[in-house]
Amino acid sequence: MQKDEIYNYCTENLGIADVKVDEPMSKHTSFKIGGTADVFVKANSIDNLKAILNFSKQNGIEYTIIGNGSNLLVKDNGIRGIVIKLDFKDIKIENLNDKQVKVTAEAGAMLGSLAQTLAKENISGFEFASGIPGTIGGAVRMNAGAYGGEFKDIVVKTKCMDENGNIIVLNNEEQKFSYRHSIFSEEKLIILETELLLNIEENSEEIRRKMAEYLESRKAKQPLNFPSAGSTFKRGADFITAKLIDECGLKGFSIGGAQVSEIHAGFVVNTGNATAEDVLNLVNYVKEKVFEKFGKEIELEIEVLGE
Numbered sequence: 001m002q003k004d005e006i007y008n009y010c011t012e013n014l015g016i017a018d019v020k021v022d023e024p025m026s027k028h029t030s031f032k033i034g035g036t037a038d039v040f041v042k043a044n045s046i047d048n049l050k051a052i053l054n055f056s057k058q059n060g061i062e063y064t065i066i067g068n069g070s071n072l073l074v075k076d077n078g079i080r081g082i083v084i085k086l087d088f089k090d091i092k093i094e095n096l097n098d099k100q101v102k103v104t105a106e107a108g109a110m111l112g113s114l115a116q117t118l119a120k121e122n123i124s125g126f127e128f129a130s131g132i133p134g135t136i137g138g139a140v141r142m143n144a145g146a147y148g149g150e151f152k153d154i155v156v157k158t159k160c161m162d163e164n165g166n167i168i169v170l171n172n173e174e175q176k177f178s179y180r181h182s183i184f185s186e187e188k189l190i191i192l193e194t195e196l197l198l199n200i201e202e203n204s205e206e207i208r209r210k211m212a213e214y215l216e217s218r219k220a221k222q223p224l225n226f227p228s229a230g231s232t233f234k235r236g237a238d239f240i241t242a243k244l245i246d247e248c249g250l251k252g253f254s255i256g257g258a259q260v261s262e263i264h265a266g267f268v269v270n271t272g273n274a275t276a277e278d279v280l281n282l283v284n285y286v287k288e289k290v291f292e293k294f295g296k297e298i299e300l301e302i303e304v305l306g307e
Helices: 003-013 046-058 111-120 136-141 204-221 241-247 276-294
Strands: 019-024 036-043 063-066 072-074 079-086 091-095 100-106 155-162 167-171 189-200 258-260 268-270 303-305
Touching: 003 019, 003 036, 003 046, 036 046, 046 063, 046 079, 046 155, 046 189, 072 276, 091 111, 100 111, 111 136, 111 204, 136 189, 241 276, 258 276, 268 276
Parallel strands: 036 079, 063 079, 072 303
Antiparallel strands: 019 036, 091 100, 100 189, 155 167, 155 189, 258 268
């Protein structure tokens, strides 16, 4: 099926306003890198998403799901088929008792905005995620974490959809959380919404103090001055990856427009004109040098999409 046919079906039959053909994925990733998506669609409701999936399946069209694009590297030749950005982001807060609340957040809800909302309501337990530049869906999928907290610690259950449009609800254990991993990393399940168990905090100042402290730490220790996809490499089981990269003398090392950050060696940044090929070549070079010097295999934390 031609791109214009997909476009016409999405706009006319599904009534989706936000559909683009040959959309640069550099506009939709924090790395600011990537070729074009054949068709780019924003799904602003679960019904919307189901309709697009049914259309894709019926016509044999590949689809790719993204959130805020803050953990993605899209290759230079782009992504074929339909890229679906999850744009439904409702939040519901329900008091369970005088100490705990249930927070239900749709997949497209931004972590920073949710953290601010929870702080206003004197709800604690989410401070660790306040500076992560992603969505609830992406954070649950990779079991995002920072400052001693991880999503596995606060997720109760997650509603998701399989590729046939069936709705499935998984409890915490069924989501198979581990370090930067969940069942959603390995199975084709689309996160729709997640239920979190959080705490009521009498002292709202303590919540804001923690959030401010974590923000200052990020500013001091992370290369926020250049586009990146966050931490590029996973922590090792028995080593700190950034420390090994630093000890290889690779801080500041560049290939094309991609650079090992001078601030934090665990980050690869786009200094302005990097291609995905630059990033991947640099990543492979770093992996080789770390293995040569320390005999340690290091793994990507970012997800690579496209061709």
